[in-house]
Amino acid sequence: MSGTSKNRKTLTLRIVIGMVAGAAIGLLLNAVGVQGFIDEFIVGGLLHVGGAIFLASLKLLVVPLVFVSLVCGTAALEDITKLSRIGGKTVGLYLVTTAIAISLALLAAIAVSPGAGFDLVSDASFSVKDPPSLADTFIHLFPTNPIQAMAEGNMLQIIVFSGLFGLALTLAGDPGKRVLGLFSDLNEVVLKLVMVLMEFAPYGVFCLIAKVFALQGFGAIGPLVAYFSVVLGVLLVHALVSYPLMLRGLAGLSPRVFLRNMRAPLTLAFSTASSNATIPVTLETAEHRLGVDNSIASFTVPLGATINMDGTAIMQGVATAFIAQAYGIELGMGDLVTVVVTATLASIGTAGVPGVGLIMLAMVLRQVNLPVEGIGLIIGVDRLLDMARTAVNVTGDATVTCIVAKSEGQLDSQVFYADNVPT
DSSP states (O other): OOHHHHHHHHHHHHHHHHHHHHHHHHHHHHHHOSOHHIIIIIIIIIIHHHHHHHHHHHHHHHHHHHHHHHHHHHHHHOOHHHHHHHHHHHHHHHHHHHHHHHHHHHHHHHHHOTTTTOOOOTTOOOOOOOOOOHHHHHHTTSOSOHHHHHHHTOHHHHHHHHHHHHHHHHHTOHHHHHHHHHHHHHHHHHHHHHHHHHTTHHHHHHHHHHHHHHHHTTGGGGGGHHHHHHHHHHHHHIIIIIHHHHIIIIIOOOHHHHHHHTHHHHHHHHHHOOHHHHHHHHHHHHHHTSOBOHHHHHHHHHHHHHHOOHHHHHHHHHHHHHHHHHTTOOOOHHHHHHHHHHHHHHHHHTTTOTTHHHHHHHHHHHHTTOOGGGGGGTHHHHHHHHHHHHHHHHHHHHHHHHHHHHHTTOBOHHHHTTTSOOO
């Protein structure tokens, strides 16, 4: 076993220890009571500052890493038709996994009926901004000012600009090759910075998890235990059944080895509840643990973090059925099909909008004439579920990345199975 591999496994173990310790300390603080000194100096002070700094350090890497890596990856393709083929496969697979996710969620929610007999609170309310239209979303894919897009962290615009810039380097001949050499060096430097910051990950994860459990505890789950359990159950089924079947069937890869290699990004996704913040680690893992070539990973991973929301789709499916049952409204077959189609398309249509999960849910509820104020019923447990569904989103991004890379002959099986026995 190489020294690098040992270091990765040691870091992953430290991150897991930090997560478990953070959950334990958080629950202890919640049991004691978050008030006074504990609230001001520990939860709102030490834990908040430590977690916020770690999250900010991850986010500061997202834009430079995506831009530099995608420019290098696109330029390396040297074929515009190949880029369009990869893009078609990627978007298609993301839409398919999202449709499967919400279908499973609806089936489970209808079978279990978590909202049956629920005693609604009459003043439950939730206001939501209107999402942009699908036409506006496609128009805004193209930045009028790429610098502004980077400053605002608009991932779709950054992806489009990076792809165009990479293609320009390919078409520019010798000048493009010279500039590409600079970007290749920058890519190595940024990836090294990722690994440097990852050394602080166990402490950042500890602070983030401890704060969440200190404030939320498990008390919020009580009134919504059926809803919480159904969402969590479907998330696990999708992550441990749907993705492995696709991975084995479409790419011939071992799901067990895949999940083992994905431990670090999954842990970070769970603790940060942000797919975008996890991009640097997911991208590094895709290339150096899953064996995916940079030309594929640099495109599929950032795009997946932006538009692939399987975990959110599962929440929407269960929440829609839950709210309908809680209000005593029966959904017909046409309504169920509408939910699947709307939520699947919305995974792209509302990409980049703050609070996208609840905004997407409001869109779905409106399509089937359910009261939007029902969202207020599930807000209490949404933060805890958000962590789990983000981990599922990241798993889906990596699964599609591996499948696309394998289909293009751009996955190194020796790297994927390094220190593992294929099963």
